Amino acid sequence: MPTTYPVLLVEDDAAIATVIIAALEDEGFAIAHCTSIAARDKQLEQRRFGVMLTDVILEDGDGLASLSAVRDRAPDMPVIVLSAQNTLDTAVRASESEAFEYFPKPFDLDELLHAVRQAAGAREPAAGESSAVSQTESEKMPLVGRSPAMQGVYRMITRVLRNDLTVLVTGESGTGKELVAEAIHELGNRRTGPFVAVNTAAIPADLVESELFGHEKGAFTGAIAQAIGKFEQANGGTLFLDEIGDMPAEAQTRLLRALQSGRIRRVGGRQEIAVNVRIIAATNRDLTPMIAAGTFREDLFYRLNVVPIVLPPLRERREDIAALAQHFLGLAAEDGLPRRVLTADGIEQLEQRNWRGNVRELRNVVYRLALMAREERIDADCVNDVIGVEMAPNTVPQADGQGGFGAALTGWLAAETPPPGALYHRALAAFERPLIEYALGRTGGNQLRAAQLLGINRNTLRKRIGELGLEPDRFSTT
Ligand SMILES: Nc1ncnc2c1ncn2[C@@H]1O[C@H](COP(=O)(O)OP(=O)(O)O)[C@@H](O)[C@H]1O
């Protein structure tokens, strides 16, 4: 049911305005349209509006930074922000300004209409309206990149800043999961409390519980003194449970119990202790098959997956590579490395790569480039010199189809003249080497995780690494 008051649209992009006006008129809304902040304020002085839709960058200023002027004139009018300035900064400023909704461009028109309808229906005179719009220009935000793929991530982040909902961040290794967790903490309600991170994969299985919940003196061999666990350390703040997919079964059960009750018990302790923590969990594993296989508790999954945030791999947001590379060059210079500039073809070269190690790999490569480049300018040749020309994608093992393997093997046999009796082992080595390198690359050289990824025994993997003369350290990304 459309509001009796018209909708004010502040948008200087004529094409976008036309589309929105047509859609809103179809829904029965009356619309006033203007293209500047000055015209907006004049409109607001003249009459009442049910909802205002506003762009951020307008011809005479920042539509978001000037929202306090809107609040002065129409304190209880819902505001919907539309923006092509797709940074986390804009999303956060929009959410802090109590804008009703934030729509990064390109947005889904149906979603926008839905929001307008809701805003029009949900109007209540809001007492104590806030005019506390952050006037500071683009504060330094932790996450770089404006690709459409990251817009969903930013929107989800803004939705969890003012509540304590549990967040599950998933995505390949190096996509920025930990950074997202930090951003939620730093920008959210709990920023004054501690941020405590635990990496489940890095703790021996039998110590996970003691690490999380602490232990009493003498609880087990080696527990020579009482220890406070991460849950208690994070009290009042955020607990980041990294690599949650690697958590042993027993610890999963205790974690679930703690999440359900909001209380923990130190290992060997009798008393339950109430803790107030916001949980953000992360994993690079696909938990669905693990749930099916019974290695990850389904009830824990649902408990953690209240707000899912999925980080896209870097190869699915190549638009971000240039900005990220520049960002890391700046950081490298701050860290004392020579200040370099990337040429357009240098950036293009980076954009074409696969980045299986995602943003972390890009960061390390950029640091290496800053260190190794012989000239101030880093161009395509320099990129290829320093990090090598990448393997063509079709030499990477493909799971689909036999054609790739069969053809590759035929080619290999044609080229190879092994001594009699060695063919089988040579072929296996040729096959295994890229496979193991791939697994090590995916896991940053972590042999335990590489073995898990391959589905082979860790000792078998270690043996083969030795036999093939591979250097796992070469794949380390930290
Ligand atoms: N969007 C981003 N903008 C800037 N730096 C990023 C971004 N995503 C990841 N990074 C950086 O890349 C590295 C890996 O990120 P991290 O959060 O540790 O990844 P994950 O936890 O998913 O493995 C870190 O140095 C992080 O600061």
Ligand SMILES: [Mg+2]
């Ligand atoms: Mg991580």
